[in-house]
Amino acid sequence: MARWALVSGLQGDLDLYEAIQRDLRQLGRVDTLFVLGDLIGPDRDANALLHRLQLPRRGELQPQCLYGWWEDQLLAELGYRGERRADPLRQRFGQAAVEALQQAVDPGRMAWLAALQFGFIELDCALLHGSSADVGDRLGPDSSPLLLLDRLTRMDVNRLFTARSGKQFSVELSGGGIASAVRDLAGERQLQQVVPQRKVIGIGSGLRYTLYDPGSDRIAFRTVGQQAGSRGRGFA
Amino acid sequence: MAHAVISCLHANLAALEAVLADIDQLGIATITCLGDLVGYGPQPNEVVTLVRERAIPCCQGCWDEDIIEGLNSCECSYPSQLAERRGHLAHQWTADQLSETNKAFLASLPMTLRRDRLLFVHGSPNSQHEYLLPDMDAFAALERVHTADADTLFCGHTHRPYVRELRDGVIRVRVQTVSDQSAAIEREMPLSVRRIINAGSVGEPRHGNTHATYVVHDEATGSVEIRAVPYDLERTCRAIVEAGLPPVFAWRLRHGFEYAERADDASHVCER
Numbered sequence: 192m193a194r195w196a197l198v199s200g201l202q203g204d205l206d207l208y209e210a211i212q213r214d215l216r217q218l219g220r221v222d223t224l225f226v227l228g229d230l231i232g233p234d235r236d237a238n239a240l241l242h243r244l245q246l247p248r249r250g251e252l253q254p255q256c257l258y259g260w261w262e263d264q265l266l267a268e269l270g271y272r273g274e275r276r277a278d279p280l281r282q283r284f285g286q287a288a289v290e291a292l293q294q295a296v297d298p299g300r301m302a303w304l305a306a307l308q309f310g311f312i313e314l315d316c317a318l319l320h321g322s323s324a325d326v327g328d329r330l331g332p333d334s335s336p337l338l339l340l341d342r343l344t345r346m347d348v349n350r351l352f353t354a355r356s357g358k359q360f361s362v363e364l365s366g367g368g369i370a371s372a373v374r375d376l377a378g379e380r381q382l383q384q385v386v387p388q389r390k391v392i393g394i395g396s397g398l399r400y401t402l403y404d405p406g407s408d409r410i411a412f413r414t415v416g417q418q419a420g421s422r423g424r425g426f427a
Numbered sequence: 428m429a430h431a432v433i434s435c436l437h438a439n440l441a442a443l444e445a446v447l448a449d450i451d452q453l454g455i456a457t458i459t460c461l462g463d464l465v466g467y468g469p470q471p472n473e474v475v476t477l478v479r480e481r482a483i484p485c486c487q488g489c490w491d492e493d494i495i496e497g498l499n500s501c502e503c504s505y506p507s508q509l510a511e512r513r514g515h516l517a518h519q520w521t522a523d524q525l526s527e528t529n530k531a532f533l534a535s536l537p538m539t540l541r542r543d544r545l546l547f548v549h550g551s552p553n554s555q556h557e558y559l560l561p562d563m564d565a566f567a568a569l570e571r572v573h574t575a576d577a578d579t580l581f582c583g584h585t586h587r588p589y590v591r592e593l594r595d596g597v598i599r600v601r602v603q604t605v606s607d608q609s610a611a612i613e614r615e616m617p618l619s620v621r622r623i624i625n626a627g628s629v630g631e632p633r634h635g636n637t638h639a640t641y642v643v644h645d646e647a648t649g650s651v652e653i654r655a656v657p658y659d660l661e662r663t664c665r666a667i668v669e670a671g672l673p674p675v676f677a678w679r680l681r682h683g684f685e686y687a688e689r690a691d692d693a694s695h696v697c698e699r
Protein backbone atom coordinates (compact mmCIF):
# COMPACT_ATOMS: atom_id res chain seq x y z
CA MET A 192 0.00 0.00 0.00
CA ALA A 193 1.33 3.41 -0.96
CA ARG A 194 2.11 5.83 1.83
CA TRP A 195 2.98 9.36 1.25
CA ALA A 196 5.11 11.92 3.05
CA LEU A 197 4.26 15.55 2.32
CA VAL A 198 6.85 18.19 3.04
CA SER A 199 7.16 21.92 2.44
CA GLY A 200 9.13 25.01 3.46
CA LEU A 201 12.65 23.57 3.20
CA GLN A 202 13.84 27.03 2.11
CA GLY A 203 17.27 25.87 1.01
CA ASP A 204 18.00 23.92 4.20
CA LEU A 205 19.80 20.72 3.15
CA ASP A 206 20.38 19.65 6.78
CA LEU A 207 16.66 19.79 7.40
CA TYR A 208 15.99 17.79 4.24
CA GLU A 209 18.50 15.13 5.28
CA ALA A 210 16.89 14.93 8.72
CA ILE A 211 13.50 14.35 7.06
CA GLN A 212 14.96 11.65 4.81
CA ARG A 213 16.46 9.94 7.93
CA ASP A 214 13.11 10.21 9.69
CA LEU A 215 11.38 8.59 6.72
CA ARG A 216 13.95 5.78 6.61
CA GLN A 217 13.34 5.07 10.29
CA LEU A 218 9.58 5.01 9.76
CA GLY A 219 10.19 2.65 6.87
CA ARG A 220 6.68 2.62 5.45
CA VAL A 221 6.72 5.67 3.21
CA ASP A 222 7.19 5.10 -0.49
CA THR A 223 6.36 8.49 -2.03
CA LEU A 224 7.76 11.86 -1.06
CA PHE A 225 6.06 15.05 -2.19
CA VAL A 226 7.67 18.42 -1.66
CA LEU A 227 4.93 21.02 -1.98
CA GLY A 228 7.02 24.07 -2.74
CA ASP A 229 9.11 26.65 -0.93
CA LEU A 230 12.30 24.76 -1.74
CA ILE A 231 14.07 28.10 -1.68
CA GLY A 232 14.01 31.20 0.51
CA PRO A 233 15.92 34.44 1.01
CA ASP A 234 17.84 33.31 4.11
CA ARG A 235 20.06 30.58 2.71
CA ASP A 236 21.96 29.51 -0.39
CA ALA A 237 19.64 26.89 -1.88
CA ASN A 238 21.93 25.36 -4.50
CA ALA A 239 23.07 22.36 -2.49
CA LEU A 240 19.49 21.44 -1.63
CA LEU A 241 18.29 21.93 -5.20
CA HIS A 242 21.15 19.72 -6.40
CA ARG A 243 20.12 16.98 -3.98
CA LEU A 244 16.43 17.20 -4.89
CA GLN A 245 17.39 16.61 -8.50
CA LEU A 246 19.95 13.88 -7.74
CA PRO A 247 18.96 11.91 -4.63
CA ARG A 248 21.54 9.77 -2.89
CA ARG A 249 21.23 6.02 -2.78
CA GLY A 250 18.61 4.96 -0.25
CA GLU A 251 16.80 8.27 -0.38
CA LEU A 252 13.25 8.65 -1.65
CA GLN A 253 13.06 10.46 -4.97
CA PRO A 254 11.15 13.67 -4.21
CA GLN A 255 8.34 14.93 -6.44
CA CYS A 256 8.47 18.71 -6.22
CA LEU A 257 6.05 21.56 -6.92
CA TYR A 258 6.82 25.23 -6.98
CA GLY A 259 5.65 27.29 -4.02
CA TRP A 260 5.25 30.96 -3.20
CA TRP A 261 8.99 31.69 -3.00
CA GLU A 262 9.76 29.99 -6.31
CA ASP A 263 6.86 31.82 -7.91
CA GLN A 264 8.23 35.16 -6.69
CA LEU A 265 11.71 34.40 -8.03
CA LEU A 266 10.38 33.15 -11.35
CA ALA A 267 8.24 36.28 -11.68
CA GLU A 268 11.16 38.59 -10.87
CA LEU A 269 13.32 36.90 -13.50
CA GLY A 270 10.70 37.24 -16.22
CA TYR A 271 9.30 33.68 -16.27
CA ARG A 272 5.76 34.90 -15.49
CA GLY A 273 5.11 37.37 -18.29
CA GLU A 274 4.70 40.94 -17.11
CA ARG A 275 4.44 39.96 -13.46
CA ARG A 276 7.32 40.75 -11.08
CA ALA A 277 7.95 39.84 -7.43
CA ASP A 278 5.88 42.75 -6.15
CA PRO A 279 4.14 40.84 -3.34
CA LEU A 280 7.57 39.83 -2.03
CA ARG A 281 8.89 43.36 -2.42
CA GLN A 282 5.92 44.82 -0.56
CA ARG A 283 6.09 42.35 2.30
CA PHE A 284 9.82 41.95 2.85
CA GLY A 285 11.48 44.76 0.89
CA GLN A 286 13.91 45.00 -1.99
CA ALA A 287 16.72 43.38 0.06
CA ALA A 288 14.70 40.16 0.26
CA VAL A 289 14.20 40.16 -3.51
CA GLU A 290 17.96 40.43 -4.00
CA ALA A 291 18.71 37.80 -1.34
CA LEU A 292 16.31 35.41 -3.04
CA GLN A 293 18.04 35.93 -6.38
CA GLN A 294 21.41 35.27 -4.77
CA ALA A 295 20.16 32.06 -3.18
CA VAL A 296 19.80 30.32 -6.55
CA ASP A 297 22.41 29.96 -9.33
CA PRO A 298 21.09 31.00 -12.75
CA GLY A 299 21.86 27.49 -14.02
CA ARG A 300 19.14 26.07 -11.75
CA MET A 301 16.35 28.33 -12.98
CA ALA A 302 15.32 26.09 -15.88
CA TRP A 303 14.66 23.26 -13.43
CA LEU A 304 12.65 25.55 -11.14
CA ALA A 305 10.72 26.96 -14.07
CA ALA A 306 9.69 23.45 -15.13
CA LEU A 307 8.11 22.64 -11.74
CA GLN A 308 4.35 22.21 -11.74
CA PHE A 309 1.64 24.12 -9.87
CA GLY A 310 0.03 20.98 -8.48
CA PHE A 311 -0.33 17.21 -8.62
CA ILE A 312 -3.52 15.22 -8.83
CA GLU A 313 -3.06 11.78 -7.30
CA LEU A 314 -6.07 9.49 -6.99
CA ASP A 315 -8.81 11.79 -5.66
CA CYS A 316 -6.32 14.15 -4.02
CA ALA A 317 -4.99 17.52 -5.12
CA LEU A 318 -1.53 18.39 -3.86
CA LEU A 319 -0.88 22.13 -4.00
CA HIS A 320 1.25 24.74 -2.34
CA GLY A 321 -1.63 27.19 -1.78
CA SER A 322 -4.90 26.36 -3.46
CA SER A 323 -6.54 26.10 -6.83
CA ALA A 324 -7.18 29.85 -6.59
CA ASP A 325 -3.59 30.94 -6.04
CA VAL A 326 -0.18 29.62 -5.05
CA GLY A 327 -0.25 32.20 -2.23
CA ASP A 328 -3.68 31.20 -0.89
CA ARG A 329 -3.32 30.57 2.87
CA LEU A 330 -5.80 27.93 3.91
CA GLY A 331 -5.82 27.13 7.61
CA PRO A 332 -7.90 25.49 10.35
CA ASP A 333 -9.79 28.77 10.81
CA SER A 334 -10.50 29.40 7.13
CA SER A 335 -14.15 29.79 6.22
CA PRO A 336 -15.63 26.33 5.53
CA LEU A 337 -17.37 27.85 2.51
CA LEU A 338 -14.03 28.95 1.12
CA LEU A 339 -12.49 25.51 1.75
CA LEU A 340 -15.40 23.83 0.02
CA ASP A 341 -15.00 26.18 -2.92
CA ARG A 342 -11.32 25.33 -3.25
CA LEU A 343 -12.14 21.60 -3.23
CA THR A 344 -14.94 22.08 -5.76
CA ARG A 345 -12.71 23.99 -8.15
CA MET A 346 -10.34 21.04 -8.32
CA ASP A 347 -13.13 18.47 -8.13
CA VAL A 348 -11.20 16.39 -5.62
CA ASN A 349 -12.04 14.84 -2.27
CA ARG A 350 -8.77 15.72 -0.55
CA LEU A 351 -6.80 18.91 -0.91
CA PHE A 352 -3.31 19.05 0.59
CA THR A 353 -1.97 22.55 1.10
CA ALA A 354 1.23 23.96 2.54
CA ARG A 355 1.07 27.73 2.33
CA SER A 356 -0.16 28.48 5.86
CA GLY A 357 2.67 26.36 7.32
CA LYS A 358 0.15 24.80 9.71
CA GLN A 359 -0.68 21.16 10.26
CA PHE A 360 -4.42 20.67 10.23
CA SER A 361 -7.26 18.71 8.80
CA VAL A 362 -10.67 20.22 8.18
CA GLU A 363 -13.22 17.61 7.27
CA LEU A 364 -16.51 18.75 5.79
CA SER A 365 -18.74 16.55 7.86
CA GLY A 366 -22.29 17.64 7.10
CA GLY A 367 -24.78 20.28 6.12
CA GLY A 368 -26.47 21.34 2.95
CA ILE A 369 -28.15 24.14 1.09
CA ALA A 370 -31.43 24.75 -0.68
CA SER A 371 -31.84 26.85 -3.74
CA ALA A 372 -34.69 28.01 -5.89
CA VAL A 373 -34.06 28.95 -9.48
CA ARG A 374 -36.61 30.93 -11.46
CA ASP A 375 -36.27 31.69 -15.14
CA LEU A 376 -38.65 32.34 -18.02
CA ALA A 377 -39.56 28.64 -18.12
CA GLY A 378 -40.66 28.50 -14.47
CA GLU A 379 -39.27 27.74 -11.03
CA ARG A 380 -37.43 24.71 -9.69
CA GLN A 381 -36.07 23.74 -6.30
CA LEU A 382 -32.64 22.25 -5.84
CA GLN A 383 -31.23 20.63 -2.74
CA GLN A 384 -27.57 19.92 -2.24
CA VAL A 385 -25.66 18.29 0.58
CA VAL A 386 -22.13 19.10 1.68
CA PRO A 387 -19.82 16.50 0.14
CA GLN A 388 -17.57 14.53 2.49
CA ARG A 389 -14.30 16.19 1.63
CA LYS A 390 -11.19 17.29 3.45
CA VAL A 391 -8.55 19.99 3.34
CA ILE A 392 -5.25 19.02 4.93
CA GLY A 393 -2.49 21.41 5.93
CA ILE A 394 0.81 19.56 5.80
CA GLY A 395 2.98 21.90 7.92
CA SER A 396 6.34 23.35 7.11
CA GLY A 397 10.01 22.63 7.81
CA LEU A 398 10.44 20.09 10.62
CA ARG A 399 6.70 19.57 10.72
CA TYR A 400 5.37 17.43 7.91
CA THR A 401 2.53 15.03 7.19
CA LEU A 402 2.11 11.35 6.43
CA TYR A 403 -0.88 10.13 4.47
CA ASP A 404 -2.13 6.67 3.70
CA PRO A 405 -4.49 6.97 0.72
CA GLY A 406 -5.70 3.40 1.25
CA SER A 407 -7.12 4.03 4.71
CA ASP A 408 -7.35 7.85 4.44
CA ARG A 409 -5.30 8.11 7.63
CA ILE A 410 -3.37 11.28 8.31
CA ALA A 411 -0.51 11.69 10.75
CA PHE A 412 1.15 14.97 11.58
CA ARG A 413 4.82 14.46 12.28
CA THR A 414 7.69 16.45 13.62
CA VAL A 415 11.22 15.37 12.70
CA GLY A 416 12.96 13.74 15.63
CA GLN A 417 9.70 12.97 17.42
CA GLN A 418 9.86 9.64 19.32
CA ALA A 419 8.71 6.77 17.16
CA GLY A 420 6.23 5.68 19.86
CA SER A 421 4.61 9.09 20.05
CA ARG A 422 3.90 9.36 16.38
CA GLY A 423 0.30 10.02 15.47
CA ARG A 424 -2.08 7.27 16.35
CA GLY A 425 -3.87 8.16 13.11
CA PHE A 426 -1.11 6.45 11.13
CA ALA A 427 -0.90 3.25 13.10
CA MET B 428 -37.50 51.64 -5.16
CA ALA B 429 -37.48 49.68 -8.38
CA HIS B 430 -34.39 49.72 -10.58
CA ALA B 431 -33.59 48.04 -13.87
CA VAL B 432 -30.52 45.97 -14.67
CA ILE B 433 -29.50 45.33 -18.26
CA SER B 434 -26.60 43.34 -19.69
CA CYS B 435 -25.04 42.10 -22.90
CA LEU B 436 -26.34 44.75 -25.31
CA HIS B 437 -23.95 43.44 -27.97
CA ALA B 438 -24.24 46.35 -30.40
CA ASN B 439 -27.91 45.65 -31.07
CA LEU B 440 -29.46 49.13 -31.26
CA ALA B 441 -33.06 48.09 -31.98
CA ALA B 442 -33.07 45.81 -28.92
CA LEU B 443 -31.54 48.48 -26.68
CA GLU B 444 -34.06 51.10 -27.82
CA ALA B 445 -36.94 48.72 -27.14
CA VAL B 446 -35.68 47.85 -23.66
CA LEU B 447 -35.06 51.48 -22.73
CA ALA B 448 -38.58 52.34 -23.92
CA ASP B 449 -39.96 49.51 -21.75
CA ILE B 450 -38.03 50.79 -18.72
CA ASP B 451 -39.21 54.37 -19.34
CA GLN B 452 -42.81 53.24 -19.67
CA LEU B 453 -42.51 51.50 -16.26
CA GLY B 454 -41.39 54.84 -14.82
CA ILE B 455 -38.02 53.46 -13.65
CA ALA B 456 -35.23 56.03 -13.40
CA THR B 457 -32.31 53.94 -12.16
CA ILE B 458 -30.64 51.67 -14.70
CA THR B 459 -27.42 49.69 -14.27
CA CYS B 460 -25.63 47.97 -17.14
CA LEU B 461 -23.47 44.87 -16.63
CA GLY B 462 -21.30 45.29 -19.70
CA ASP B 463 -20.81 43.68 -23.12
CA LEU B 464 -22.01 46.81 -24.86
CA VAL B 465 -20.39 45.60 -28.08
CA GLY B 466 -19.53 42.41 -29.94
CA TYR B 467 -21.54 40.25 -32.40
CA GLY B 468 -23.94 43.07 -33.33
CA PRO B 469 -23.79 45.66 -36.11
CA GLN B 470 -24.07 48.99 -34.22
CA PRO B 471 -21.26 49.24 -31.67
CA ASN B 472 -20.87 53.04 -31.89
CA GLU B 473 -24.59 53.73 -31.80
CA VAL B 474 -25.09 51.53 -28.73
CA VAL B 475 -22.13 52.94 -26.78
CA THR B 476 -23.17 56.48 -27.64
CA LEU B 477 -26.74 55.88 -26.50
CA VAL B 478 -25.56 54.39 -23.19
CA ARG B 479 -23.27 57.39 -22.66
CA GLU B 480 -26.06 59.87 -23.54
CA ARG B 481 -28.38 58.22 -21.03
CA ALA B 482 -25.53 58.26 -18.46
CA ILE B 483 -26.19 54.64 -17.50
CA PRO B 484 -23.58 53.36 -15.01
CA CYS B 485 -21.84 50.31 -16.50
CA CYS B 486 -19.33 47.74 -15.44
CA GLN B 487 -16.97 46.26 -17.98
CA GLY B 488 -17.95 43.12 -19.85
CA CYS B 489 -15.74 40.44 -21.38
CA TRP B 490 -16.16 41.95 -24.86
CA ASP B 491 -15.50 45.47 -23.64
CA GLU B 492 -12.30 44.26 -22.02
CA ASP B 493 -11.14 42.28 -25.04
CA ILE B 494 -11.76 45.15 -27.44
CA ILE B 495 -9.52 47.34 -25.27
CA GLU B 496 -6.91 44.80 -24.23
CA GLY B 497 -6.82 42.72 -27.39
CA LEU B 498 -7.62 39.04 -27.51
CA ASN B 499 -5.19 37.79 -24.93
CA SER B 500 -7.93 36.01 -23.11
CA CYS B 501 -7.92 32.53 -21.74
CA GLU B 502 -9.95 30.09 -23.85
CA CYS B 503 -12.86 30.41 -21.45
CA SER B 504 -13.81 33.76 -22.99
CA TYR B 505 -15.86 31.65 -25.33
CA PRO B 506 -18.00 28.76 -24.28
CA SER B 507 -16.80 26.57 -27.16
CA GLN B 508 -14.18 26.48 -29.90
CA LEU B 509 -16.74 27.07 -32.60
CA ALA B 510 -17.99 30.12 -30.76
CA GLU B 511 -14.39 31.26 -30.42
CA ARG B 512 -13.70 31.26 -34.19
CA ARG B 513 -16.83 33.29 -34.87
CA GLY B 514 -16.04 35.55 -31.97
CA HIS B 515 -12.63 36.41 -33.42
CA LEU B 516 -14.22 37.67 -36.64
CA ALA B 517 -16.67 39.83 -34.74
CA HIS B 518 -13.89 41.08 -32.51
CA GLN B 519 -11.80 42.36 -35.40
CA TRP B 520 -14.78 44.00 -37.09
CA THR B 521 -15.87 45.71 -33.86
CA ALA B 522 -12.36 46.92 -33.06
CA ASP B 523 -12.12 48.48 -36.55
CA GLN B 524 -15.50 50.20 -36.26
CA LEU B 525 -15.37 51.68 -32.76
CA SER B 526 -14.42 55.34 -32.46
CA GLU B 527 -11.52 56.28 -30.21
CA THR B 528 -13.91 58.11 -27.87
CA ASN B 529 -16.08 55.04 -27.50
CA LYS B 530 -13.06 52.80 -26.99
CA ALA B 531 -11.85 55.16 -24.27
CA PHE B 532 -15.28 54.96 -22.65
CA LEU B 533 -15.17 51.13 -22.61
CA ALA B 534 -11.64 51.25 -21.19
CA SER B 535 -12.80 53.50 -18.35
CA LEU B 536 -15.47 51.08 -17.11
CA PRO B 537 -14.97 49.52 -13.65
CA MET B 538 -14.99 45.76 -13.05
CA THR B 539 -17.72 46.06 -10.44
CA LEU B 540 -20.31 48.51 -9.20
CA ARG B 541 -21.70 48.43 -5.68
CA ARG B 542 -24.75 49.98 -4.05
CA ASP B 543 -25.08 49.05 -0.38
CA ARG B 544 -25.41 45.26 -0.33
CA LEU B 545 -25.98 44.97 -4.06
CA LEU B 546 -23.02 44.06 -6.24
CA PHE B 547 -23.04 44.39 -10.02
CA VAL B 548 -20.58 42.40 -12.16
CA HIS B 549 -20.45 41.09 -15.71
CA GLY B 550 -19.46 37.42 -15.26
CA SER B 551 -18.59 36.84 -11.62
CA PRO B 552 -16.74 38.82 -8.93
CA ASN B 553 -13.66 36.76 -9.91
CA SER B 554 -13.63 37.51 -13.61
CA GLN B 555 -15.63 39.03 -16.46
CA HIS B 556 -15.16 35.68 -18.20
CA GLU B 557 -16.55 33.31 -15.56
CA TYR B 558 -20.03 31.90 -16.24
CA LEU B 559 -22.39 31.72 -13.28
CA LEU B 560 -24.89 29.24 -14.66
CA PRO B 561 -28.27 28.74 -12.97
CA ASP B 562 -27.58 25.14 -11.94
CA MET B 563 -23.94 25.48 -10.93
CA ASP B 564 -22.84 24.05 -7.60
CA ALA B 565 -24.82 25.98 -4.99
CA PHE B 566 -21.91 26.34 -2.59
CA ALA B 567 -19.59 27.62 -5.30
CA ALA B 568 -22.28 30.09 -6.36
CA LEU B 569 -22.79 31.22 -2.79
CA GLU B 570 -19.05 31.57 -2.27
CA ARG B 571 -18.91 34.13 -5.09
CA VAL B 572 -21.55 36.31 -3.41
CA HIS B 573 -20.24 35.77 0.11
CA THR B 574 -16.57 36.47 -0.67
CA ALA B 575 -17.60 39.64 -2.49
CA ASP B 576 -19.38 40.73 0.71
CA ALA B 577 -22.75 41.23 -0.94
CA ASP B 578 -26.30 40.00 -0.36
CA THR B 579 -27.44 40.17 -3.93
CA LEU B 580 -25.19 39.67 -6.92
CA PHE B 581 -26.28 40.90 -10.34
CA CYS B 582 -24.50 39.24 -13.24
CA GLY B 583 -24.90 38.68 -16.96
CA HIS B 584 -22.58 36.99 -19.48
CA THR B 585 -24.61 33.77 -19.84
CA HIS B 586 -27.33 35.55 -21.88
CA ARG B 587 -29.95 33.54 -20.00
CA PRO B 588 -31.81 35.43 -17.29
CA TYR B 589 -32.57 33.79 -13.95
CA VAL B 590 -33.05 34.49 -10.28
CA ARG B 591 -31.45 32.09 -7.85
CA GLU B 592 -32.03 32.20 -4.14
CA LEU B 593 -29.63 30.26 -1.93
CA ARG B 594 -31.00 29.59 1.53
CA ASP B 595 -30.99 27.33 4.62
CA GLY B 596 -27.32 26.72 4.04
CA VAL B 597 -25.05 25.27 6.68
CA ILE B 598 -21.63 23.63 6.56
CA ARG B 599 -20.39 21.49 9.44
CA VAL B 600 -16.71 20.71 9.82
CA ARG B 601 -14.43 18.62 12.05
CA VAL B 602 -11.16 20.38 12.66
CA GLN B 603 -8.04 18.54 13.77
CA THR B 604 -4.68 20.10 14.47
CA VAL B 605 -3.06 17.02 16.03
CA SER B 606 -2.98 13.47 14.73
CA ASP B 607 -5.28 12.18 17.45
CA GLN B 608 -8.78 12.05 15.99
CA SER B 609 -10.46 12.24 19.38
CA ALA B 610 -9.15 15.79 19.71
CA ALA B 611 -11.22 16.98 16.74
CA ILE B 612 -13.38 20.05 17.23
CA GLU B 613 -16.74 20.39 15.54
CA ARG B 614 -17.69 23.72 14.01
CA GLU B 615 -20.70 24.93 12.10
CA MET B 616 -21.04 27.76 9.62
CA PRO B 617 -24.58 28.93 8.99
CA LEU B 618 -24.91 30.58 5.59
CA SER B 619 -27.20 33.54 5.29
CA VAL B 620 -29.56 33.90 2.37
CA ARG B 621 -28.00 35.26 -0.81
CA ARG B 622 -29.33 35.89 -4.27
CA ILE B 623 -27.85 35.78 -7.74
CA ILE B 624 -29.82 37.66 -10.36
CA ASN B 625 -28.79 37.19 -13.95
CA ALA B 626 -30.05 39.99 -16.17
CA GLY B 627 -29.99 37.91 -19.35
CA SER B 628 -29.19 39.75 -22.56
CA VAL B 629 -30.65 42.75 -24.32
CA GLY B 630 -28.91 42.29 -27.64
CA GLU B 631 -28.10 38.60 -28.00
CA PRO B 632 -30.65 36.52 -26.07
CA ARG B 633 -30.02 32.79 -25.73
CA HIS B 634 -32.99 31.73 -23.63
CA GLY B 635 -34.78 30.06 -26.53
CA ASN B 636 -36.89 33.04 -27.56
CA THR B 637 -36.05 36.15 -29.57
CA HIS B 638 -37.16 38.70 -26.99
CA ALA B 639 -34.63 40.98 -25.36
CA THR B 640 -34.40 40.30 -21.63
CA TYR B 641 -33.53 42.33 -18.55
CA VAL B 642 -34.61 42.44 -14.90
CA VAL B 643 -36.45 44.84 -12.63
CA HIS B 644 -35.58 44.58 -8.95
CA ASP B 645 -37.53 46.26 -6.19
CA GLU B 646 -35.23 46.91 -3.27
CA ALA B 647 -38.07 47.54 -0.84
CA THR B 648 -40.00 44.31 -1.49
CA GLY B 649 -37.14 42.21 -2.82
CA SER B 650 -39.21 41.20 -5.83
CA VAL B 651 -37.51 40.50 -9.14
CA GLU B 652 -39.26 40.54 -12.48
CA ILE B 653 -37.63 39.07 -15.58
CA ARG B 654 -38.82 41.19 -18.48
CA ALA B 655 -38.90 39.88 -22.07
CA VAL B 656 -39.30 42.61 -24.66
CA PRO B 657 -40.01 42.12 -28.37
CA TYR B 658 -38.09 44.40 -30.70
CA ASP B 659 -37.54 44.99 -34.43
CA LEU B 660 -35.40 41.91 -34.96
CA GLU B 661 -35.27 42.20 -38.75
CA ARG B 662 -33.77 45.68 -38.52
CA THR B 663 -30.78 44.25 -36.64
CA CYS B 664 -30.53 41.15 -38.85
CA ARG B 665 -30.41 43.30 -41.99
CA ALA B 666 -27.70 45.46 -40.47
CA ILE B 667 -25.66 42.34 -39.57
CA VAL B 668 -25.72 41.11 -43.16
CA GLU B 669 -25.03 44.59 -44.57
CA ALA B 670 -22.05 44.97 -42.26
CA GLY B 671 -20.58 41.71 -43.58
CA LEU B 672 -20.68 40.01 -40.17
CA PRO B 673 -21.18 36.19 -40.07
CA PRO B 674 -24.83 35.53 -41.07
CA VAL B 675 -25.05 33.02 -38.22
CA PHE B 676 -25.25 36.01 -35.85
CA ALA B 677 -28.52 36.99 -37.53
CA TRP B 678 -29.66 33.35 -37.56
CA ARG B 679 -29.30 33.00 -33.82
CA LEU B 680 -31.06 36.29 -33.10
CA ARG B 681 -34.00 34.86 -35.04
CA HIS B 682 -33.88 31.66 -32.95
CA GLY B 683 -32.91 32.97 -29.55
CA PHE B 684 -30.23 30.38 -29.01
CA GLU B 685 -27.08 29.02 -30.58
CA TYR B 686 -25.85 25.52 -30.02
CA ALA B 687 -22.23 26.64 -30.34
CA GLU B 688 -22.80 28.84 -27.30
CA ARG B 689 -23.28 25.89 -25.00
CA ALA B 690 -20.41 25.89 -22.58
CA ASP B 691 -18.00 23.01 -23.14
CA ASP B 692 -16.93 23.20 -19.53
CA ALA B 693 -19.21 25.39 -17.50
CA SER B 694 -17.30 24.74 -14.31
CA HIS B 695 -14.06 26.09 -15.75
CA VAL B 696 -12.69 28.87 -13.57
CA CYS B 697 -10.80 31.53 -15.43
CA GLU B 698 -7.33 31.79 -13.87
CA ARG B 699 -6.37 34.90 -15.74
Ligand SMILES: [Zn+2]
Pocket residue numbers: 435437463488584585586628
Ligand atom coordinates in the same frame (compact mmCIF):
# COMPACT_ATOMS: atom_id res chain seq x y z
ZN1 LIG C 1 -22.43 38.98 -23.41
Ligand SMILES: [Zn+2]
Pocket residue numbers: 463488489490549555584585
Ligand atom coordinates in the same frame (compact mmCIF):
# COMPACT_ATOMS: atom_id res chain seq x y z
ZN1 LIG D 1 -19.63 38.31 -21.59
